[in-house]
Amino acid sequence: MSSDVIIGHDGKPRCAWVGTGDTASGRYHDEVWGTRTYDESALFEALTLGVFEVGLSWSIVFGKRDAFRKAFRGFDVAKVATMTARDVDRLTQNASIIRNRAKIQATVDNARAMISASPSLAELAKSYAVTRKRSPRSVADLPKSTLEAETFAKQLKSQGYRFVGPTSVYAFMQNVGVVNDHVHGCFRATDYTATARRG
Numbered sequence: 001m002s003s004d005v006i007i008g009h010d011g012k013p014r015c016a017w018v019g020t021g022d023t024a025s026g027r028y029h030d031e032v033w034g035t036r037t038y039d040e041s042a043l044f045e046a047l048t049l050g051v052f053e054v055g056l057s058w059s060i061v062f063g064k065r066d067a068f069r070k071a072f073r074g075f076d077v078a079k080v081a082t083m084t085a086r087d088v089d090r091l092t093q094n095a096s097i098i099r100n101r102a103k104i105q106a107t108v109d110n111a112r113a114m115i116s117a118s119p120s121l122a123e124l125a126k127s128y129a130v131t132r133k134r135s136p137r138s139v140a141d142l143p144k145s146t147l148e149a150e151t152f153a154k155q156l157k158s159q160g161y162r163f164v165g166p167t168s169v170y171a172f173m174q175n176v177g178v179v180n181d182h183v184h185g186c187f188r189a190t191d192y193t194a195t196a197r198r199g
Contacts, residue, residue, distance in 0.1 A: 004139045005185035012187045017139070025062060034188055036129065036177030038122040044114060045075040046175035047121070047161075048107050050168040052098050058171075060098075067096035072107060080111035106162035117159040128152055130179045135189035142181050145170045 006016040008026065018029040037043070048068065053061045071091055073079040091097065091104045114121050128148050136142055145166035153169040164172075174181050182188040 002138060002183065002185050004183045013185050014188070015139075015183050015186045024065075025059075028062070028065075029182075030188065033175055034177050034180040034182050036180075038125060038176075040077055040114070040122065041075045043121050043125065043176055044077050044080070044111065045069070046172050047110060047164075048072060048075065049175070050172045051103050051106050051110070051163040052100070053171060054103070054163055054165070054168055056098070064097055067094075071097050077111045077114050080108055081115050083108045083111075103163060110161050110163075113156075113160040117161075121156075124152065124155060125173075125176060125178050128173065128178050132180055132190045135184045135186070135191045136181055137184050139183060142183075143170065149173060 004016050005013050006018075006020055008014045008018075008020050009022050014026070014029060018026050032042075045068075049061050049065065052064075052068070069075060071094055073083075088101065088104050088108065092099050092101050097104075119127075130148075149170035150166040152173070153164050153166045156164040156169065170179075173179050180188070180190050182190070182192075184191065186192065
């Protein structure tokens with residue numbers, strides 16, 4: 001077995017970055033990351049976590065996921081779009097989240113863009129969806145960005161989205177399952193069932 005895959009607490013093989021324990025990140029790996037969704041709230045959450053990840057690590061941002069959910073009204077796009085300058089000021093004092101004013105304001109602006117933009121974020125995500133028959137062989141094979149992510153990012157910027165560079169957009173694509181980057185051997189990898197059957 002590759003060093004990029006680890007056996008978890010329940011005996012299932014997983015991407016090694018998630019660890020072996022029964023943790024929130026483990027459940028996210030199993031249930032969310034790489035699972036294709038076009039649900040508006042899920043898309044907005046993934047986009048927002050990507051905004052806050054810019055310049056930081058995923059572990060820092062993910063550790064504040066529940067706090068972000070509370071701060072941004074359950075990632076209800078319509079509710080966040082109505083947030084005011086006073087709300088932004090209040091969130092910059094909220095120690096449970098990352099208190100970066102530009103990123104907080106960008107999240108509000110992105111909610112407004114989601115409401116007004118055409119084609120919608122869900123439609124754009126669908127247009128970039130990749131169905132793989134062969135999973136990445138290792139973590140080293142995973143790109144930080146792709147040409148598709150660069151094009152996607154340009155489209156989002158033209159629609160008024162902020163903090164959406166190619167790297168954060170590729171992370172968004174991974175999170176919502178536009179691309180499945182679970183590595184070969186992980187039980188969530190696209191070719192895991194076929195591999196298990198052959199073995």
